[in-house]
Amino acid sequence: MIAELGHFALALGIAFAFAQAIIPLWGAWRGDIRLMQSAPGLALGQAMAMVSSFACLVWVSVSDDFSVSNVAENSHTLKPLLYKITGAWGSHEGSILFWCLILSLCGGAVALFGRNLPAGLRARVIGVLALSSCGFELFAILESDPFLRIWPPPENGQDMNPLLQDPGLAFHPPMLYAGYVGFAIPFAFAVAALIEGRMDAAWGRWVRPWTLGAWCCLTGGIALGSWWSYYVLGWGGFWFWDPVENASLLPWLTGTALLHCAIVVEKREALKIWTVLLAIGTFAFSLSGTFLVRSGILNSVHSFANDPARGVFILALLGLVIGGSLLLFLIRAPLLGASGIFAPVSREGALVLNNILLCAIAAVVATGTTFPLFADLLFQSKISVGPPFYNITVLPLAAPVFIAMAVAPLMAWKRAALVPALMKLWWVALVAFLVGLVSAFGMSALPAMFMAFAAWMICGAFADIIERIRLFRVPFGNALSRLINLPRSHFGTTLGHAGMGVTVAGIAGMSMAVQEVVLVHPGETVKLAGYEWRLEEMHNAVGSNYNARVATITVSRNGQLVTTLSPERRAFTTQTMTTTEAKIHTNLLRDLYAVLGEERDGAAVLRLHDNTMAPLIWLGALVMGMGGFCSLADRRLRIAAPSRAARSLPGAERA
Amino acid sequence: MIRALVLLAALAFSAPAWAIADPAEALPDPAQEARAVQIGSQLRCLVCQNESIEDSGADLARDLRKIVRQHVAAGETEAEITRWMVARYGDFVRLRPPFNWLTALLWASPIIALGVGIALATGLRRKAEPPAPLSTDEQQRLARLMEN
Numbered sequence: 001m002i003a004e005l006g007h008f009a010l011a012l013g014i015a016f017a018f019a020q021a022i023i024p025l026w027g028a029w030r031g032d033i034r035l036m037q038s039a040p041g042l043a044l045g046q047a048m049a050m051v052s053s054f055a056c057l058v059w060v061s062v063s064d065d066f067s068v069s070n071v072a073e074n075s076h077t078l079k080p081l082l083y084k085i086t087g088a089w090g091s092h093e094g095s096i097l098f099w100c101l102i103l104s105l106c107g108g109a110v111a112l113f114g115r116n117l118p119a120g121l122r123a124r125v126i127g128v129l130a131l132s133s134c135g136f137e138l139f140a141i142l143e144s145d146p147f148l149r150i151w152p153p154p155e156n157g158q159d160m161n162p163l164l165q166d167p168g169l170a171f172h173p174p175m176l177y178a179g180y181v182g183f184a185i186p187f188a189f190a191v192a193a194l195i196e197g198r199m200d201a202a203w204g205r206w207v208r209p210w211t212l213g214a215w216c217c218l219t220g221g222i223a224l225g226s227w228w229s230y231y232v233l234g235w236g237g238f239w240f241w242d243p244v245e246n247a248s249l250l251p252w253l254t255g256t257a258l259l260h261c262a263i264v265v266e267k268r269e270a271l272k273i274w275t276v277l278l279a280i281g282t283f284a285f286s287l288s289g290t291f292l293v294r295s296g297i298l299n300s301v302h303s304f305a306n307d308p309a310r311g312v313f314i315l316a317l318l319g320l321v322i323g324g325s326l327l328l329f330l331i332r333a334p335l336l337g338a339s340g341i342f343a344p345v346s347r348e349g350a351l352v353l354n355n356i357l358l359c360a361i362a363a364v365v366a367t368g369t370t371f372p373l374f375a376d377l378l379f380q381s382k383i384s385v386g387p388p389f390y391n392i393t394v395l396p397l398a399a400p401v402f403i404a405m406a407v408a409p410l411m412a413w414k415r416a417a418l419v420p421a422l423m424k425l426w427w428v429a430l431v432a433f434l435v436g437l438v439s440a441f442g443m444s445a446l447p448a449m450f451m452a453f454a455a456w457m458i459c460g461a462f463a464d465i466i467e468r469i470r471l472f473r474v475p476f477g478n479a480l481s482r483l484i485n486l487p488r489s490h491f492g493t494t495l496g497h498a499g500m501g502v503t504v505a506g507i508a509g510m511s512m513a514v515q516e517v518v519l520v521h522p523g524e525t526v527k528l529a530g531y532e533w534r535l536e537e538m539h540n541a542v543g544s545n546y547n548a549r550v551a552t553i554t555v556s557r558n559g560q561l562v563t564t565l566s567p568e569r570r571a572f573t574t575q576t577m578t579t580t581e582a583k584i585h586t587n588l589l590r591d592l593y594a595v596l597g598e599e600r601d602g603a604a605v606l607r608l609h610d611n612t613m614a615p616l617i618w619l620g621a622l623v624m625g626m627g628g629f630c631s632l633a634d635r636r637l638r639i640a641a642p643s644r645a646a647r648s649l650p651g652a653e654r655a
Numbered sequence: 656m657i658r659a660l661v662l663l664a665a666l667a668f669s670a671p672a673w674a675i676a677d678p679a680e681a682l683p684d685p686a687q688e689a690r691a692v693q694i695g696s697q698l699r700c701l702v703c704q705n706e707s708i709e710d711s712g713a714d715l716a717r718d719l720r721k722i723v724r725q726h727v728a729a730g731e732t733e734a735e736i737t738r739w740m741v742a743r744y745g746d747f748v749r750l751r752p753p754f755n756w757l758t759a760l761l762w763a764s765p766i767i768a769l770g771v772g773i774a775l776a777t778g779l780r781r782k783a784e785p786p787a788p789l790s791t792d793e794q795q796r797l798a799r800l801m802e803n
């Protein structure tokens with residue numbers, strides 16, 4: 001009964017989506033205000049239908065209704081409640097429904113928080129969002145129905161892949177999807193601007209908070225995913241240049257470029273055509289990221305199901321959305337008008353450079369990800385493109401971005417002088433040089449160089465603030481009041497750039513990580529990285545749906561106990577799979593990391609890591625995300641909304 | 656049929672490595688072991704999805720690790736070992752694709768992307784030339800306005 005309700009709600013959502021796509025767009029075309037005014041109501045209707053549908057899926061999952069095929073394939077009576085809930089978006093069908101849910105929520109958010117938009121623009125944005133909703137909800141109900149019944153229902157389910165039964169992975173997909181799908185809003189704004197043939201500074205101001213919100217979620221989603229692979233996959237790696245990871249990195253790169261471009265549109269009405277193209281491109285990468293991976297075209301550790309019928313449907317859908325919007329772009333982009341003028345050396349110029357480099361990195365990653373596929377299809381030649389390729393090609397493109405990040409905020413709009421901007425950064429350069437020099441004693445040349453870049457970025461980010469409040473040049477109290485009155489978006493920039501620096505420092509610092517694989521008996525001690533790791537004992541433990549072998553390891557330094565780690569090996573009964581549960585002790589500057597391996601004659605194989613600076617990788621992402629939210633809280637984003645100022649702010653955050 | 660079997664085998668190993676390498680695998684000389692890790696991390700585990708033989712828990716990866724270590728212990732260079740691997744498993748085994756006519760586009764992608772970006776930016780800039788200087792008529796009008 002509940003499953004049928006969910007199915008019905010999904011169908012209702014599709015009906016709403018079609019109405020929401022046709023009526024407002026038609027109304028905006030005819031200039032009929034009544035038809036345009038129907039957009040918010042329809043968008044909210046679709047969002048409510050999709051929320052009900054997804055709630056039904058969670059309900060059948062939690063109530064162990066194994067007559068629903070999706071639940072039977074991905075759940076089990078013994079699965080912990082948390083994973084029964086998160087399993088609703090962990091499976092293939094569920095994740096597609098979840099994707100549609102977020103897309104409908106985006107429409108609802110624009111309906112609720114976009115009241116200060118001109119009626120025509122709002123109708124078109126909501127209509128375009130609904131157009132894509134139609135396609136993907138049709139895909140959900142026709143090709144990947146999560147509510148499909150099976151007869152006879154099995155006695156129990158097949159359980160979920162134990163790797164996915166992890167709190168980190170439980171919350172990684174919602175964050176990531178909110179990021180992916182959130183870019184649908186800038187996309188819809190871009191398509192609406194193309195239809196209207198008009199784009200001005202106000203457009204930039206409306207688009208920026210949505211882009212920023214999506215960007216924050218995507219940053220968080222990628223960081224969570226990377227953190228998950230760091231502690232679940234059990235060998236201390238955090239980024240593998242795997243096709244799925246690349247698929248999430250691509251919209252992040254172009255989305256970052258879009259974020260910066262939207263600023264130029266807002267402040268200077270320049271780079272309009274380029275911004276529209278970036279908005280389309282970012283959503284195109286988001287779509288192909290989710291769906292090419294799901295279709296099984298790109299093989300990867302993360303692929304769910306491979307099904308040719310789904311693949312064809314998805315490819316057709318992608319072709320329609322991306323091809324259609326690009327066609328519209330080709331026809332209508334010249335209408336958007338000439339750009340504002342600026343000299344090559346200016347804030348705009350620096351942002352153009354940032355765009356070229358970020359997009360070049362995205363192009364390289366996209367080429368590397370799809371190249372094996374084309375080489376196989378066109379030349380029957382099997383080749384691999386792995387981490388060494390990306391390290392060689394991406395790092396030289398990333399280095400100039402890192403350098404420019406500190407300089408650009410200090411440059412003036414329109415026309416700037418490079419030398420004075422660099423002069424203001426003399427102390428930053430000195431700090432970076434010293435950090436690089438000191439690092440060179442502990443690590444090899446390349447990571448030491450990136451440590452210097454990290455210091456340059458972090459200090460450079462704060463140099464911007466110091467310049468703005470004229471610290472040490474005006475009396476201290478004066479500087480303090482300047483600091484308090486500084487718009488929050490400046491702190492957003494600073495935190496965003498500094499966070500990137502912290503992440504780079506973490507990645508560079510990981511080159512100092514040491515690890516050792518040892519075979520030890522209980523009571524024996526191993527020395528690694530100045531710590532004594534002593535295997536105390538081993539025992540059995542029973543979890544809700546697994547049996548575990550647990551080792552107790554005490555880690556001490558100079559006789560002083562630092563921590564006790566108890567890594568596990570878990571044998572999952574239903575899925576007949578063994579996973580290792582790494583245990584990590586962190587002091588935010590280094591991780592002590594222990595994994596338990598097989599046992600032989602009373603001795604256990606242990607893998608011990610001392611990962612210097614590893615936590616900084618994710619701390620940096622956290623700081624970046626905080627920067628984004630700080631910027632969202634800027635009151636200048638509200639001033640653009642004259643009458644309903646106070647209420648338009650939450651719209652910037654994700655619903 | 657063979658294809659299906661290969662796919663099945665690939666699926667069986669598609670879960671990333673939990674199996675921890677046997678400590679006995681490592682070479683006694685730390686310098687040689689470091690070199691073996693460096694070489695192994697450039698070689699793909701053939702039955703896994705995008706994992707190097709150093710990271711993988713698959714049996715094949717373990718065998719390849721052993722082979723790499725034997726060759727390192729015999730004093731062979733990285734180029735020699737890579738050649739040995741490519742002769743048996745093809746270029747598929749290299750995580751860093753070789754540079755040849757097929758991969759030229761791949762390796763040139765950073766330069767092409769950068770070139771296209773710069774060309775586009777300069778092209779757009781040329782289009783957005785500053786407006787023409789004021790004509791004498793306009794200058795006179797401006798002067799009149801300024802006087803008032």
